[in-house]
Amino acid sequence: MKQIAILGAGESGLGAALLAKREGYGVWVSDSGMISPDRKNALQDAGIGFEEGGHNESKVLSSDLIIKSPGIPTKAPLVKRAMEEGIPVVDELEFAYRFSAGKVIGITGTNGKTTTTLLTYHLLKEAGYDVGLAGNVGQSWACQLVDKDHDWWVIEVSSFQIDGFQTFKPTIGILTNITPDHLDRYEYKIENYILSKMSLFKNMTSREKGIVFSEDPLTQKGLEMKKLKADLHLISLSKKQEKGGYSDLETLEISANGISVKIPASTLPLSGKHNVLNALFAGSAAMIVGLDEEQLIQGYSTFKNAPHRMELIREVDGVRFINDSKGTNVEATYYALGSFTEPMIWIAGGVDKGNDYSVLNDLVDMGKVKVLICLSTDNEKLKTAFSGIISEIRETQDIRQAVAWGQELADLGEVVLLSPACASFDLFKNYEDRGAQFRNAVLELKEKQKA
Known part of the structure; x- marks a missing residue:
């Protein structure tokens, strides 16, 4: 034995x-x-x-x-x-792969992979496919295989899990984007991190499909470093694609298997450019599997995202409170801030991961962010980064105080956004704990007395 x-x-x-x-x-x-x-x-x-x-x-x-x-x-x-x-040393996903007869949609990326995974799974399930969900979301793949296999598996994979792959070969591989993250695990070399992400595709052949974002610079660098053998489908916000997806943020155009569909972006229950990208990734994979336009529209319209990802908690006195606690790096917060045109109160801060906040300057300038509320044990870097750009900066270690200030400072039609751009471990157990405490604080708010 x-x-x-x-x-x-x-x-x-x-x-x-x-x-x-x-x-x-x-x-x-x-x-x-x-x-x-x-x-x-x-x-x-x-x-x-x-x-x-x-x-x-x-x-x-x-x-x-x-x-x-x-x-x-x-x-x-x-x-x-x-x-x-x-x-031999492998990870759970590699081991589980050896005991599944199902086809795999493997999804990775620094940002957007969880929403893309959940949406892809939802589209297939709503269309009646025999599909399972595993990896970084839900129950472990191996544990589920003890009882049941599926025709299709939608699996979210991190770079750490990819590093343990030997034979793992997705039928469809999706890379949403690459931005600097977890560099301490990769000798502080972005090239090592890029190669890790690109290794999702390493066992794929021209029979399998790879889906990537054509305008992501580090993904492009990865394609130069490691040429894909997989049949490439591109996602773009600037150019229509023969295979893949394109959107002008008004319409989603998706092409696969020689068929093209057009779907109004208003069908999506998710806001923001980044969620249009997520929808293009998920829709492209679903069309490769075999879904048609009607099935895509039905699936998009009934999707509900996971908690802590641009989650509308409640509207109070005409002010929307948005929980993006999962925004634990600057790039995720960039997408969150860019999802709104309304003025906002921005709650940010936590354990800084060597962040360069300057990439956010264009989004917070010109009065879009009225107030920054720093929620951390050490707010100096965040305060320094936005001093002179955001007119008012407050700080607290109490999330209820941050939420109360949000209600006090926001006017009708504005937004209170929790998007920390940092890890959560100074004041909270994890990002879920931070998001849950934010939700509870928002739900406890009382409407202001009408004059």
Whole structure:
């Protein structure tokens, strides 16, 4: 019996363990931290051995295969030693791929991948396809495969997960964009990060379809560094495409399989240029699968995005409160700010990731952002960046205070936007916690007394 060691007992680790057990492997789960009670119970019920609070190196290194959590870098000492000893090391998605007969739509990108993934899944599901959702959203792929396979899988993949791919080959691969992120994992070299993202396509042939944004400069650099063999479909906001998608922000034009459709942008329940791009990516993939114009319109019109992504929480006294807590980098916030023409109160801040805020200057200048509310334990870089550009800057560590100021300062028809451009770990557990606290604070607001 072949032995598999699994490093990390999170969502992906547990799923990989259960699938490996079903496939007849001897399985050992090792976590350097503590394993949650629910996951311990699941492992015990399946008869899978485990350890927590550290790794038994000799036991791990006696395995035939190691499946590691995507959060564990290949330079981690135990992983490095395993690779030096010739033990294959993969991630959960790579392992799961080997046990699915379904076709895969793999979606990556620095920004937009979650919305594109959810929308692609929704379009196929609404059209009646047998489709599953996995990867960075929903339940782990391996865990789902224990019970059921699907004809199609829509899978969101991070660069960390792509780094663990060996045989993983999407039928349709989507790269939404590339902007600097996670560079600490890539030796602070943007070229390494670009190559990681481009590796989504590395096993694809001319029979598979690749979809990329033609106006994204780092994607173009990636195409120069690593030529795609996949049949290329381009997404554009400047030029109509023979294969792919184009929009003038009024109409979506999508072409695939020799067929073209035109759909009014007003069909989309999502606002902003970035969401038009997401819709073009998802629609192009859906048309490649086989959806027609009517099915696309039906799917677009019934889609509801995930929480914390340009989510309208509530309108109070004619002011819209928008939760974009998922906007954890400058590029995501750039898209969020650009989604509105109305004056706004902007709530931003958190753990700075070496941000260059100057790219936002054109969007916040000319009085579009009336007030910046800095929500962090250290706001100096943010305040310095926008001093003299935004006329009023306030700061707080209390999200309820930030929301209350938003209500006080915004006028009828304006917007209060939470789009932090930063990580959340100074004041919150994660971006979901930050978004949930923002939502609760907005829901607690009382309408102003009418005169």
